[in-house]
Amino acid sequence: MREDISPSRINVCSCCDRIGKIGDENHIITFFQYLPGYRKHMFRIFRTIVPVGVFITFLLHAPVAVQAAEDIIRDGGILDELPGLENPGGSGADGEEDDYVPAFDLGVKAYRNGDYQKAIDQWQDLADGELAEAQYNLGVIHEYGRGVPRDPEKAVFWYALAADQKLPEAVNNLGRMYTLGIGVDKDEAEGFQYYREAANLGLADAAYNVGIGYLTGLGTEKNDRQAVVWFNKAAEKNYLPAQYNLAALYASGRGAQKNRKRAAFWYKKAADQGDGFARYNYALLLLSGAEKNNHAIAAGYMAKAAKQGVVPAQNQLGVMYFRGQGVEKDPETALMWFEIAAQLGSEKAQKNKTMIARMMPQKSTRRAIKRARSFRVTSN
Numbered sequence: 001m002r003e004d005i006s007p008s009r010i011n012v013c014s015c016c017d018r019i020g021k022i023g024d025e026n027h028i029i030t031f032f033q034y035l036p037g038y039r040k041h042m043f044r045i046f047r048t049i050v051p052v053g054v055f056i057t058f059l060l061h062a063p064v065a066v067q068a069a070e071d072i073i074r075d076g077g078i079l080d081e082l083p084g085l086e087n088p089g090g091s092g093a094d095g096e097e098d099d100y101v102p103a104f105d106l107g108v109k110a111y112r113n114g115d116y117q118k119a120i121d122q123w124q125d126l127a128d129g130e131l132a133e134a135q136y137n138l139g140v141i142h143e144y145g146r147g148v149p150r151d152p153e154k155a156v157f158w159y160a161l162a163a164d165q166k167l168p169e170a171v172n173n174l175g176r177m178y179t180l181g182i183g184v185d186k187d188e189a190e191g192f193q194y195y196r197e198a199a200n201l202g203l204a205d206a207a208y209n210v211g212i213g214y215l216t217g218l219g220t221e222k223n224d225r226q227a228v229v230w231f232n233k234a235a236e237k238n239y240l241p242a243q244y245n246l247a248a249l250y251a252s253g254r255g256a257q258k259n260r261k262r263a264a265f266w267y268k269k270a271a272d273q274g275d276g277f278a279r280y281n282y283a284l285l286l287l288s289g290a291e292k293n294n295h296a297i298a299a300g301y302m303a304k305a306a307k308q309g310v311v312p313a314q315n316q317l318g319v320m321y322f323r324g325q326g327v328e329k330d331p332e333t334a335l336m337w338f339e340i341a342a343q344l345g346s347e348k349a350q351k352n353k354t355m356i357a358r359m360m361p362q363k364s365t366r367r368a369i370k371r372a373r374s375f376r377v378t379s380n
Contacts, residue, residue: 078137079169080108100131107137116147127158135162136170143173143182152183163194168203175209179219192219199230204237211242215255224255235266243270244278251285260290271301274380276308283313287325299326306337309377314341315349322356331356332364339372 082104107122120141126134135158142148143155156177162170175194178187192213198206211230214223228249234242247266250259264285270278279301285291286298299320305313318337321330335356341349357365 078108078111078140079133080112082131082133100126100129100134104131104134107134111137111146116141120147127161130161130165132162132165132167132170135159135165136167136173139170139173152177154183156183166201168198168201168206171198171201172203172206172209175206188219190219195219199233204234204239204242207231207234207237208239208242208245211245215245224249226255228255235269238269238273240270240273240275240278243267243273244275247278247281251281260285260288264290276305276310276313279305279308280310280313280316284316295326297326302326304380306340307378308380309344311341311344311346311349314338314344315346315352318349318352331360332368333371335360335365335368336371336375339369340375343372 082101103122103126107119107126110116110118110122120138123134123137123141127138139155139158139162140146141155142151142158144150156174159170159173159177163174171194175191175198177183177191178194179191180186192210195206195209195213199210207230211227211234213219214221214230215227216222228246231242231246231249235246243266247263247270249255250266251263252258256262264282267278267282267285271282283298283302283305286294286301299317302313302317302320306317314337318334318341319325320334321327321337322334323329335353338349338353338356342353360368
């Protein structure tokens with residue numbers, strides 16, 4: 001029986017500002033991916049006949065839609081190379097800029113080793129000499145208080161100097177400072193303009209931030225179509241959060257015509273970069289027929305997501321093992337995954353576990369519980 005996972009419309013969750021989808025029969029859960037705790041679980045019902053003739057109802061999680069707006073608030077890392085200055089002769093007159101490279105690299109090495117004062121000593125002269133990358137790195141130093149007291153205003157000073165030289169990362173960080181009101185008066189509209197400038201300079205992070213602005217109305221008017229455009233720019237540069245969100249928008253038809261094949265394409269891109277929720281959603285699309293005869297592939301992606309600790313995937317994998325969907329039928333392994341998901345807070349998995357445990361020999365049930373207790377989340 002095919003399950004249609006495509007909802008009829010989407011909303012933004014008032015609790016966590018995530019994309020939420022609500023249909024006539026299918027409900028979406030919203031999930032604040034990087035800040036666990038903000039989650040709502042709704043369920044769809046799938047009915048199947050088990051071999052013993054018992055009419056059973058499984059509770060399934062729906063696709064996870066992630067807006068990931070908090071990715072705007074990124075811990076800006078330092079720049080660790082000087083583009084265009086690697087070759088002899090450099091880009092300055094008489095190879096003058098070649099002299100920057102050893103000092104800059106020594107600063108990077110010191111920073112990576114936690115010797116922040118040495119890094120500052122190496123970069124300070126370069127920054128005073130108007131090397132944009134060194135100015136940017138000093139901005140990071142002062143924003144996060146690495147080796148010095150935190151000084152957001154001084155961070156803005158250094159970011160602004162680098163931004164004046166059109167360093168995309170500095171322009172983007174200025175956007176973040178204005179958006180959040182760090183070291184400057186909060187001005188979301190000004191922050192959005194900086195994001196857009198950095199995006200036009202080719203920075204994928206900034207293009208993603210512009211997309212978030214259009215999607216949520218952060219610093220500009222909401223415009224779902226423009227969100228799709230800017231997420232696409234970032235996604236084409238292999239920026240994972242943009243790939244994920246672009247897939248979610250295509251899956252729901254928000255800002256673009258609903259297109260499950262395009263959604264599957266971008267979910268797979270994000271999934272192949274290791275994102276557990278992308279793996280889960282891609283697997284669901286495969287199971288629902290977005291691509292034909294791919295239940296075994298779906299099971300592979302679902303298993304990877306489940307092992308990464310994606311609770312809805314663990315519950316779904318339990319259903320797949322119980323039904324023999326893309327995997328060899330194995331009620332004991334199904335019970336194991338239901339137990340794992342239940343221990344991580346899934347009420348649906350708890351009910352599914354209770355239902356099938358009643359049908360299984362106690363010996364099999366004990367083995368499944370023992371296996372579940374030995375489960376450990378993997379990173380990929």
